[in-house]
Amino acid sequence: MTVIEVLSGVLLAAGAFFVVTGAVGLVRFPDFYTRIHAVGVTDSAGAGLILLGLLLRTTEWEVGLRLLIILLFMVITSPTAAHTLAQAARRDGVPVWRAGDTRR
Amino acid sequence: MIGSHYVYWLTFALMMIGLYVVISHGNLIKKLIGLSLFQVAVFLFYISLGKVDGGTAPIITEGTQTYSHPLPHVLILTAIVVGVATLAVGLALVVRLFESYGSLEEDEILRRDTTDRDGVAS
Amino acid sequence: MTAFVLVNISLFAILGATALAITRMRALYEATMLTALFSLVTGSLFVLLDAVDVAFTEAAVGVGISTVLLLGVLSLTRSREAVTPRRRRLPAALVVLFAGGALGYAAQDLPPFGSATTPVRDHPVTETYLVQSQQDMGIPNTVTSVLASYRGLDTLGELVVVFTAGVTVLLLLGPLTRRNHPVKKDLVLADYRVLRVVSGVLMPFILLFALYVLFHGDYGAGGGFQAGVIFASGFVLYGLVFGLDRVQQVLPQAVLWVLIPLGLLLFMGLGVATVLLGGSFLDYDTLRPDDTAAGQRLGILLVETAIGLTVATVMTSVFFSFTGRGASR
Numbered sequence: 001m002t003v004i005e006v007l008s009g010v011l012l013a014a015g016a017f018f019v020v021t022g023a024v025g026l027v028r029f030p031d032f033y034t035r036i037h038a039v040g041v042t043d044s045a046g047a048g049l050i051l052l053g054l055l056l057r058t059t060e061w062e063v064g065l066r067l068l069i070i071l072l073f074m075v076i077t078s079p080t081a082a083h084t085l086a087q088a089a090r091r092d093g094v095p096v097w098r099a100g101d102t103r104r
Numbered sequence: 105m106i107g108s109h110y111v112y113w114l115t116f117a118l119m120m121i122g123l124y125v126v127i128s129h130g131n132l133i134k135k136l137i138g139l140s141l142f143q144v145a146v147f148l149f150y151i152s153l154g155k156v157d158g159g160t161a162p163i164i165t166e167g168t169q170t171y172s173h174p175l176p177h178v179l180i181l182t183a184i185v186v187g188v189a190t191l192a193v194g195l196a197l198v199v200r201l202f203e204s205y206g207s208l209e210e211d212e213i214l215r216r217d218t219t220d221r222d223g224v225a226s
Numbered sequence: 227m228t229a230f231v232l233v234n235i236s237l238f239a240i241l242g243a244t245a246l247a248i249t250r251m252r253a254l255y256e257a258t259m260l261t262a263l264f265s266l267v268t269g270s271l272f273v274l275l276d277a278v279d280v281a282f283t284e285a286a287v288g289v290g291i292s293t294v295l296l297l298g299v300l301s302l303t304r305s306r307e308a309v310t311p312r313r314r315r316l317p318a319a320l321v322v323l324f325a326g327g328a329l330g331y332a333a334q335d336l337p338p339f340g341s342a343t344t345p346v347r348d349h350p351v352t353e354t355y356l357v358q359s360q361q362d363m364g365i366p367n368t369v370t371s372v373l374a375s376y377r378g379l380d381t382l383g384e385l386v387v388v389f390t391a392g393v394t395v396l397l398l399l400g401p402l403t404r405r406n407h408p409v410k411k412d413l414v415l416a417d418y419r420v421l422r423v424v425s426g427v428l429m430p431f432i433l434l435f436a437l438y439v440l441f442h443g444d445y446g447a448g449g450g451f452q453a454g455v456i457f458a459s460g461f462v463l464y465g466l467v468f469g470l471d472r473v474q475q476v477l478p479q480a481v482l483w484v485l486i487p488l489g490l491l492l493f494m495g496l497g498v499a500t501v502l503l504g505g506s507f508l509d510y511d512t513l514r515p516d517d518t519a520a521g522q523r524l525g526i527l528l529v530e531t532a533i534g535l536t537v538a539t540v541m542t543s544v545f546f547s548f549t550g551r552g553a554s555r
Contacts, residue, residue, distance in 0.1 A: 162368045164360060
């Protein structure tokens with residue numbers, strides 16, 4: 001096993017970890033805004049680290065270029081989606097959870 | 105037996121969930137959703153019949169000998185697009201029905217049809 | 227138990243859970259989003275089962291177009307389902323149990339999953355598709371060569387169905403049946419500045435990607451059907467964000483009405499041309515008698531373009547019909 005393979009494995013594992021934490025957050029967090037925060041982690045840290053880990057394993061530059069393009073579009077689109085969802089919820093008047101409130 | 109046929113049984117289970125939605129639910133949009141679940145399960149069944157152990161996608165490359173069968177892929181690829189086109193027709197009919205009857209529930213629409221015919225209420 | 231089986235079973239478990247949640251859910255917006263999730267997971271399963279072209283189509287169609295259509299209809303109608311009465315549930319459960327039992331019993335006669343010696347595999351046509359196609363046309367992606375050449379007539383039939391469905395939706399909801407009510411000025415997504423800027427930036431890339439998928443279908447996953455759907459989703463995104471009026475300035479209804487039959491006519495015209503050149507219907511060898519493989523590639527390219535044209539315009543005008551209906555209510 002080379003250094004690159006170990007590094008890629010670590011990145012993939014970290015990415016998988018962030019995806020799982022995002023899922024746990026989606027179930028456990030009390031209101032809409034905190035849940036969106038959790039899901040944002042899945043898209044940015046989770047998918048981003050997995051793509052970086054895969055990038056270290058590629059041998060052909062064409063595949064690497066495609067992974068980089070995917071990464072670029074994920075970086076553009078996923079914050080946009082999260083931002084728009086949160087802004088739409090605010091415009092609709094979804095209340096923000098405060099400590100002591102019940103789960104919604 | 106279980107090891108070699110489990111995929112078929114799992115696709116049948118999904119198909120039956122879709123069929124249950126189509127039969128039991130009265131809401132027309134829900135029926136269409138159930139129909140598309142059923143349809144996707146049928147697609148999965150077709151594709152699983154083309155899979156070969158140790159095969160790869162049927163794109164010919166150097167150094168690969170085993171490929172999954174391309175024919176189910178071709179059939180299902182076109183069927184997916186035809187499926188969404190027919191879904192659009194179904195949805196258009198639903199919209200027209202809602203505009204005429206003001207309801208999406210099958211029972212409600214049927215009741216209004218029968219009362220109209222008897223001249224009880226129109 | 228191999229990793230392949232494990233991943234398969236977990237994906238099927240997610241699919242089953244999603245399907246059960248859809249049956250129980252009475253809020254139809256949520257059910258629609260879960261249907262999109264169902265399609266996405268199915269796409270992953272298709273990749274596992276080596277059907278990359280199918281996975282591509284399912285992801286573009288199931289997650290993109292059909293979700294948007296369902297949401298559009300929900301905004302036109304009612305998004306809450308009535309409670310399903312018990313008298314409807316019992317017969318449905320009986321039918322499902324009986325049919326599922328019959329299917330499961332019959333499945334015992336199917337060849338084992340993944341077997342290399344099934345009747346489908348042993349048929350000589352497999353050899354034609356996987357080996358002979360490399361001499362006939364020299365296209366690595368056998369799905370494309372089967373779709374556009376070996377079974378071109380079949381694909382023509384499918385395209386006719388898509389065309390007919392598109393025309394039906396136009397007749398049911400289209401501008402011809404539009405009622406003239408004052409247009410309700412609704413909140414448009416273009417009020418969100420971030421969304422407006424990002425979708426404006428992404429729009430050319432989506433269309434470029436659609437072209438790449440169309441012309442790269444010979445070598446990798448992709449082809450006319452996927453490209454058409456991606457084209458349409460680009461225009462759907464633009465219409466969702468900037469409103470129907472803006473997108474119809476870019477792509478007027480009249481242009482769509484010309485383009486919808488044009489793709490189909492191109493496909494059929496190619497068939498007629500090959501007959502006139504002395505071959506059989508859709509026999510692309512006659513296009514270049516000196517170099518039949520090049521003729522095949524030319525024919526496949528034309529057919530994929532025709533498919534892309536009709537699918538893209540049908541999907542876009544279906545979306546226009548649904549949203550136009552909402553604007554005129």
